[in-house]
Amino acid sequence: MAALCNSILLLLCFFTASLPFSIQKPTKTPLDNSLSLSFPLTSIPHPNPKPLLSSLSSSTAQPVKRPPTTATSSPPYNYRSAFKYSMALVVSLPIGTPPQTQQMVLDTGSQLSWIQCNKKAPPKKPPPTTSFDPSLSSSFSVLPCNHPICKPRVPDFTLPTSCDQNRLCHYSYFYADGTLAEGNLVREKFTFSSTQSTPPLILGCATDTSDAQGILGMNLGRLSFANQAKISKFSYCTPLRPNHGGAPPSGGFYLGQNPNSRTFQYVNILTFSESQRMPNFDPRAFTLPLVGLRLGAIKLNISAECFRPNAGGVGQTMIDSGSEYTYLVEETYDKVRGEVVRLVGPKLKKGYVYEGVLDMCFDGDAVLIGRQIGDLVFEYEKGVEVVVDKERVLGDVGGGVHCLGIGRSDSLAIPGNIIGNVHQQNMWVEYDLANRRVGFGRADCSRSVQ
Numbered sequence: 001m002a003a004l005c006n007s008i009l010l011l012l013c014f015f016t017a018s019l020p021f022s023i024q025k026p027t028k029t030p031l032d033n034s035l036s037l038s039f040p041l042t043s044i045p046h047p048n049p050k051p052l053l054s055s056l057s058s059s060t061a062q063p064v065k066r067p068p069t070t071a072t073s074s075p076p077y078n079y080r081s082a083f084k085y086s087m088a089l090v091v092s093l094p095i096g097t098p099p100q101t102q103q104m105v106l107d108t109g110s111q112l113s114w115i116q117c118n119k120k121a122p123p124k125k126p127p128p129t130t131s132f133d134p135s136l137s138s139s140f141s142v143l144p145c146n147h148p149i150c151k152p153r154v155p156d157f158t159l160p161t162s163c164d165q166n167r168l169c170h171y172s173y174f175y176a177d178g179t180l181a182e183g184n185l186v187r188e189k190f191t192f193s194s195t196q197s198t199p200p201l202i203l204g205c206a207t208d209t210s211d212a213q214g215i216l217g218m219n220l221g222r223l224s225f226a227n228q229a230k231i232s233k234f235s236y237c238t239p240l241r242p243n244h245g246g247a248p249p250s251g252g253f254y255l256g257q258n259p260n261s262r263t264f265q266y267v268n269i270l271t272f273s274e275s276q277r278m279p280n281f282d283p284r285a286f287t288l289p290l291v292g293l294r295l296g297a298i299k300l301n302i303s304a305e306c307f308r309p310n311a312g313g314v315g316q317t318m319i320d321s322g323s324e325y326t327y328l329v330e331e332t333y334d335k336v337r338g339e340v341v342r343l344v345g346p347k348l349k350k351g352y353v354y355e356g357v358l359d360m361c362f363d364g365d366a367v368l369i370g371r372q373i374g375d376l377v378f379e380y381e382k383g384v385e386v387v388v389d390k391e392r393v394l395g396d397v398g399g400g401v402h403c404l405g406i407g408r409s410d411s412l413a414i415p416g417n418i419i420g421n422v423h424q425q426n427m428w429v430e431y432d433l434a435n436r437r438v439g440f441g442r443a444d445c446s447r448s449v450q
């Protein structure tokens with residue numbers, strides 16, 4: 001069984017082997033453990049329904065060693081907030097001096113954070129009123145072309161950049177869904193209060209003003225917000241999604257300590273040594289030790305090896321707040337679909353594929369069909385389980401249609417499994433960077449931040 005699985009994964013590997021990669025040595029140092037900043041989080045229908053993932057177009061980077069950071073350098077941030085949830089998780093953060101509140105999609109699958117900046121030249125169309133105006137901030141600066149990050153020869157270079165005609169550092173890359181991110185790299189502070197602000201961090205300043213929100217890049221990459229701001233942990237609570245067309249609900253987002261963390265169950269983030277050369281492996285992703293899946297009472301016949309990267313790095317299981325749906329590699333997906341067909345096959349909406357991704361969809365009473373399917377359970381190492389209740393196993397996609405939020409990885413041409421935010425609702429997910437683990441705790445996210 002494992003061999004079969006691996007041979008299929010190797011096939012996937014063959015088709016995706018051209019994806020570049022880099023490896024970073026995990027050198028996290030616990031910083032200020034008293035940090036606790038909390039924000040509201042809002043879940044909103046995102047203009048682009050496809051997931052936001054790590055940049056797959058990163059580089060021809062070489063392994064790099066980073067000097068350990070010193071434990072004394074951490075400022076005592078103390079901030080919390082609610083967030084928005086399309087279903088993208090949107091958090092509003094105060095950026096610049098004085099702060100301008102910026103809406104950013106919380107994305108644990110990508111590295112670079114970026115905001116919408118106003119163009120200096122008169123824009124063709126008025127920029128969103130929410131965009132950032134650099135001229136109003138005393139702490140804003142642009143990154144010149146001679147900055148190391150802008151020089152392609154630098155070994156740990158993980159963002160494709162170039163020098164633009166104004167001698168400024170320009171970035172441009174694609175997310176896995178084909179969305180282009182481009183603009184100039186800048187430095188700017190996050191200013192949480194008069195006494196709490198980060199040093200100037202490297203951010204993208206997007207000049208295309210069509211997106212209402214920026215991105216808060218939160219993966220393990222060197223340039224992610226969490227890494228640059230030396231955040232030792234962060235957590236979010238994704239609220240239940242409203243029925244199609246309903247008002248965006250609010251959840252919670254913490255930078256630093258979460259007062260609920262005593263109830264969390266933790267799994268270790270899988271790390272792989274630099275010497276393991278795995279072309280399809282994303283070393284900056286949060287790779288989790290998923291070992292099995294259950295649907296109702298049935299343990300699906302899927303080997304734990306199918307959830308781990310093989311020799312080529314194919315098959316890693318990543319948790320990604322920036323992906324709406326969950327994606328499974330072909331053979332694993334087929335096992336899930338086979339069981340759904342066995343349970344409720346005659347009720348499947350034949351020939352229907354939502355957004356080119358979801359093909360387990362139903363007309364009719366979603367609660368009733370959900371009960372026939374049963375709970376969806378993600379089984380991790382050491383007996384940790386994340387349960388998606390049967391009442392919520394199907395999601396409303398509009399027009400009276402409900403779908404299981406799982407698609408095939410090859411619909412995105414990605415070589416691994418992704419756990420999307422549809423399967424992270426009503427729970428805290430904590431990314432404990434200092435201890436290299438991820439915690440889960442059941443919660444009512446609409447009450448997560450008072």
Ligand SMILES: *[C@@H]1O[C@H](CO)[C@@H](O)[C@H](O)[C@H]1NC(C)=O
Binds near residue numbers: 004
């Ligand atoms: C489990 O899956 C493997 C490989 O797909 C197959 O060979 C085996 O017969 C299956 N076992 C059961 C009990 O269905």
